[in-house]
Amino acid sequence: MNINTLRDDTPGTKNVIHFNNAGASLMPKNVSESVINYLREESLYGGYETADKNRDSINKAYSSIAEFINARPNEIALLENATAAWNMAFFSIDFSDGDRILTSISEYASNFISYLRLQEKADVNLEIIPNDEHGQTSVSSLKKMMDKNVKLISITHIPTNSGLVNPVEKIGDITQEYDCFYLVDACQSIGQYPVDVQKIGCDMLSATGRKYLRGPRGTGFLYTKKDQIENLIPPFIDLHAAEWSSKQKYELRNDARRFENWEMNYAGIMGLQTAVEYASDIGINQIWKRITKLAEKLRWELAKLPRVSVHDIGEIKGGIITFTIDSISSREIKNHLSGKGINVSTSSKSSTLLDMEERNLSNLVRASIHYYNTLTEIDQFIRVVKKIADR
Ligand SMILES: Cc1ncc(COP(=O)(O)O)c(C=O)c1O
Structure with missing residues (x-):
């Protein structure tokens, strides 16, 4: 380096x-330039026309991100930040009364507020996995807490405030034995730590662009494992996420873009794509x-x-x-x-x-x-x- x-x-x-x-990290020059250049092109030639012209580059964002986290392009959804990505994943789960959610002590406020919001609507049990002697989520305690009623294990990989790196890969080993969802908040780990969704074994992973990835503000993404996409119905569905096919019906997309909106910040996406490539090039x-x-x-x-x-x-x-x-x-x-x-x-x-x-x-x-x-x-x-x- x-x-x-x-x-x-x-x-x-x-x-x-x-x-x-x-x-938010300092952006490399080529990241800010790709945002500015794209905006300039939009102002000179039109927003829709510029998107059409740059479709291949925009699509490259999906493949670059996928490669960066060892996923497939159709498992990636682009969203405006980590919270939007996390909420899309969380509120896509069909919780029933009696379901258990297991989460970490170092959970981020926005995630926890969503658990509390869900509890206002459904009789789900929210349980906190204790920490081990190092202060990280205890894998052995989690093992003991598992049963068939666990619907979701939701873990913050690197919390906002404590230096800690939670053992998400070891937690993933446990989740494989159960029929539950495993959601990882990788907001602070993406771009900092080698995030590999296959090694983690998660079903969903949320991330932001502006922090350790060094991308522009207002960018983020959600990974969803291919096999789970069909089991997750987004809380908001627009004409990009689904096709309105008849008076009574709509057809949801079968890839991760069902979690997206039609309207997007393409200049930001160009910057995010550049940032991911930049980090990949460094290693x-x-x-x-x-x-x-x-x-x-x-x-x-x-x-x-x-x-x-x-x-x-x-x-x-x-x-x-x-x-x-x-x-x-x-x-x-x-x-x-x-x-x-x-x-x-x-x-x-x-x-x-x-x-x-x-x-x-x-x-x-x-x-x-x-x-x-x-x-x-x-x-x-x-x-x-x-x-x-x-x-
Ligand atoms: C651990 C963690 N999760 C989620 C978030 C929210 O990220 P965003 O602001 O991109 O929605 C943060 C922001 O600091 C964070 O530290």
Whole structure:
């Protein structure tokens, strides 16, 4: 990996130390250019006409994403973000009274709100799988919780706030023995970790474009395993998802595009496609290796600072590093770092309520690094955090 070249490809690295990749990464130049070029073409020649002309490139997004996660193009649906993708999958399941949903402690707020919403309509049991001694979803506890009433196992792969990488592949081994759906929220893992839907063994997987994939905002996708597509009826169906065939009937598509809408942000899709190809060219294993190396260094250096506590958990940790400084609010730390040209974000209790309550945490600073960050940037970051802590 030639970091200098990759940084040259990323104009933003000249302006800021960007440790907010779990929020939205800096886009490579070719990603932003593909969005801008497409928009320009639309403005000059017309939106529908430009889509017709670029149909092959648009379709390439499906095959590039499929290849990236070891799926088939007809198992991919393009949506506007991870939440839309996740909700499409979740609300396509035909839940019945008495069904059980098993989920992780580190579940993201939007997913959990959807469980609660479903419970207002159906008598389903929502159960939380305990964590193991490392703080990740316990595979052995899950094994004991399984029975024929489990309709869905829903796991966040890399949570928004704790460094943790959940053992989704081992969880997948368990789900294979049961007639249930397995949904993975890969919002923070796509582009960071080698996500392989065959190895995970999931039925559905939701992802976003703007985070570790380095795509444009307002892009995302849903993977649905071919054999399960027919068993999932989308909560909203438009004339792209289905054909209106008679006064009484419509025919749903038999591929994953039944989860899409007709109208789409094609410029965003062009950017997403470019971002996926860019990550593929670098190599996701290389990306993961460098992220974990940089993250380990950052955690190690932060933990040495007085008044600073690192709050990450999990046997395997990724590029999201969370910390607090005694008696200084996360917002204050974020603002101070921002004044020094360093981007981080904060993670609130309500984003991952169960996890934060279990660990008695209220607000964290989240520094999320990517492969294009450097050891020099980490040193600079540590110097600034030390100064804040020394005040
Ligand atoms: C784990 C996780 N899931 C889902 C989401 C929602 O993603 P999006 O904003 O693309 O809908 C986030 C966003 O931060 C997240 O961290």
